[in-house]
Amino acid sequence: MNKIDNRLEAIYNALLINNENVNSGLLGGTLGEFLFINEYNKVCLNLVDSNFTHNLLEKVLNYYSDNVFSYNLNYGIVGLGLIIKYLEKDNQKEGYLTNLNEDILNIVKPYYLNNYKNIDLDYMNGIPGIIIYLIENDSNDLIELYIDNLIKENYLEESGGKWSLNSLLNKDDKAINIGLSHGIISHLYIFLKIYEKGFINEKVLSLISKLWSFLQKVKVIPNCSDESYFGTIVKENDKTVNSRLAWCYGDLSIGYLLLKTSISIDNAEMKEVALNVLLFSTNRKTIKDTKIIDAGICHGSAGVAYIYRKVYEITNIITFKECYEFWIKYTIDGFSFNDGIGGYKFYIPDKELRFNWINNLSFLEGASGVGLVVMNYKYNNTSNWDQLLMLD
Numbered sequence: 001m002n003k004i005d006n007r008l009e010a011i012y013n014a015l016l017i018n019n020e021n022v023n024s025g026l027l028g029g030t031l032g033e034f035l036f037i038n039e040y041n042k043v044c045l046n047l048v049d050s051n052f053t054h055n056l057l058e059k060v061l062n063y064y065s066d067n068v069f070s071y072n073l074n075y076g077i078v079g080l081g082l083i084i085k086y087l088e089k090d091n092q093k094e095g096y097l098t099n100l101n102e103d104i105l106n107i108v109k110p111y112y113l114n115n116y117k118n119i120d121l122d123y124m125n126g127i128p129g130i131i132i133y134l135i136e137n138d139s140n141d142l143i144e145l146y147i148d149n150l151i152k153e154n155y156l157e158e159s160g161g162k163w164s165l166n167s168l169l170n171k172d173d174k175a176i177n178i179g180l181s182h183g184i185i186s187h188l189y190i191f192l193k194i195y196e197k198g199f200i201n202e203k204v205l206s207l208i209s210k211l212w213s214f215l216q217k218v219k220v221i222p223n224c225s226d227e228s229y230f231g232t233i234v235k236e237n238d239k240t241v242n243s244r245l246a247w248c249y250g251d252l253s254i255g256y257l258l259l260k261t262s263i264s265i266d267n268a269e270m271k272e273v274a275l276n277v278l279l280f281s282t283n284r285k286t287i288k289d290t291k292i293i294d295a296g297i298c299h300g301s302a303g304v305a306y307i308y309r310k311v312y313e314i315t316n317i318i319t320f321k322e323c324y325e326f327w328i329k330y331t332i333d334g335f336s337f338n339d340g341i342g343g344y345k346f347y348i349p350d351k352e353l354r355f356n357w358i359n360n361l362s363f364l365e366g367a368s369g370v371g372l373v374v375m376n377y378k379y380n381n382t383s384n385w386d387q388l389l390m391l392d
Contacts, residue, residue, distance in 0.1 A: 004332060004378045005044075010342035011361075011371040012040045018361055022059040024067070025362070026079030026388065027124060030060060032363025034083065035385045036371045038090070043381045050094060053087065057100070071111050073129025077104055082388060085136045089384045105137055116146050119153070121177055123186035123390070132390075135193050143194060147203050176234045178218065179249035180257070180390060181298070183233075187211065188257045189390040192264060208261060212270060215254070219273070222280060226289040229277045230254050244291035247303035247389060251281045256307050256391070259314060278311055282323045294335070294346045296360075297369035297389065301331040306373045310391055328377045331370065341367040363388075 015033050023029040034056055041047040060080060070076035081104040084097050112130055120126035127146070134142050177183030188211055191204045218234045220227075222242075228251045232243045243250030255277035262271035284290045290304070297303035305327035312320035337345040337357070344367050345357040360366030372385060386392050 004374060007332070007342035007344075008040065008044065008371055008375055008378075011036060011344075011367045012044075014341045015361060015368060019056070022056075022063050023075070024060055024063050024070075024077075024079065025075050026082065027074050027364040028362045029075065030056070030063075031079055031083045032388075033361050033368045035086070035363055035388075036368035036375075038087075039372060039375060039381070039383055039385065042090075043375055043379050048092065050092065053092065054094070054096070057083075071108060071130065072125045073132070074124040077107055078130050078133045080104060081108070081133050082136065085133075086384055086388070101137070105139070108133065109139075109142065112142060113145075116142075117149050117153075119150070121184050121186065122182045123189075124181055128186045128190060131190050132193070135190070135197070138197075140197075140199055144200055144203075147194070147200060147207070150207060151203060176218075177232070178215075178230055178234055178254070179232060179243075180253040181248040183249070184211070184214075185254055185257060186390065188261060192257070192261050196264060205265065208265060212258075212267075215258070216273075225283045225286075229280065244299060245281060245284050245289070245304055246291070246299040247307065247391075248298050251277050252304060252307050253390075255281065256311060259311065263314070275315070275317075279317075279319060282308075282319050285326065294348075294357075295331045295344055295370045296346050296348070296365045297373065298364045300346070300365075300370075301327050301334065302370045302373040303389075305331055306376070306386070307391065309376075310386075328373070332374060332377075342371065344370055 015037050018033070021030075024031070026032050034053075038053070041049050041052075057080070064077065064080075071078055073079050073082065081101060084101045084104070087097055108130060112127075112134070116127060118127065121128065123129050123132070131143065131146055178185060180186055180189075188208070191208045191211070194204045195201055195208070215230070218231075219229050222228055226242070228243045230243060230251055232249045245252055247253050255274050258270055258274035259278065261267070262274055287293065291299070292301050292304065294300040295302050297306070305324055308320050308324035308327060311317075312324055335345070336343045339345075339359075341359050341361060346360045346366055347355060347357055348360060348365050350356045350358055361368055363369045363372075372383075375381065376383075384392060
């Protein structure tokens with residue numbers, strides 16, 4: 001076995017050992033870890049283990065019945081629903097999955113109807129994650145309620161001033177979170193997905209236009225490689241906050257979604273800006289410039305590598321291919337912890353919320369996510385797990 005196969009097998013074995021420690025997490029727990037097991041079974045073992053899938057989902061359902069119930073994508077019932085949609089697209093169309101998804105929809109709908117007017121930006125923990133689940137289920141009437149409320153309340157006014165919610169600062173601080181994971185950019189993905197489905201196009205085009213106008217207003221031209229076009233947050237009359245190179249925040253994920261949107265709606269100006277943002281980002285390769293410390297998808301090298309791969313597949317620009325190869329090789333060769341999982345440890349908060357190098361198996365910040373990206377590199381396999389990261 002070569003280094004890559006050894007890493008993938010070690011991650012797989014660690015996940016199997018951990019299989020009894022069940023929770024409800026998609027991005028940070030059992031459901032996300034299942035993604036790697038399912039893909040490894042298919043790609044490396046030529047196996048579809050429907051019994052394993054059924055047993056795991058039963059364990060997750062039992063966890064829901066024994067613990068505090070939530071609705072969000074990250075640790076709630078919507079995450080389970082999105083895993084079911086992933087399995088259906090993976091041609092695992094067992095009858096119980098359809099029934100379970102219908103049950104989840106019936107649970108989510110009353111909660112959604114009571115809360116969709118409470119506008120927030122947080123894809124992982126708020127309404128945007130639920131909207132994405134509803135889009136996957138073609139719940140057009142419920143989705144239109146949300147879009148109509150955005151328009152009615154003018155939350156996307158030209159100044160962007162009403163986008164004052166921010167998970168990083170106090171809510172009374174007039175700041176706007178423009179990240180993908182917890183900020184306004186998840187709405188660009190939502191608008192794009194609705195537009196691609198071909199309904200209420202005029203409404204979502206108007207919202208895309210206003211969000212694009214806002215992004216143009218807060219964009220700055222960077223002067224050196226440790227600066228960025230877009231910050232993590234934007235404060236009133238202050239455009240100077242730089243951002244890391246990552247999936248969660250910054251130029252790379254914003255540029256990617258602007259590129260995808262510009263192609264779908266045929267906006268040449270947006271496409272030019274997106275390519276400028278993305279091309280400039282390829283100059284950032286040091287820890288100082290990127291803030292990349294570990295290999296995780298969220299804010300590490302695997303997530304950066306995967307986005308550059310996606311951008312290259314869209315544009316066929318060789319610079320992006322070279323950047324993908326740089327970051328995927330860094331992900332494979334740059335980490336070798338003897339006590340890690342497949343050689344990987346992750347610089348994230350521990351139980352006392354202190355940053356440390358720790359073992360982590362999760363999809364977003366841990367070994368299973370890194371494994372999925374590395375597997376994609378080694379075997380060039382196609383899958384739809386990237387939809388859970390708004391990268392499809």
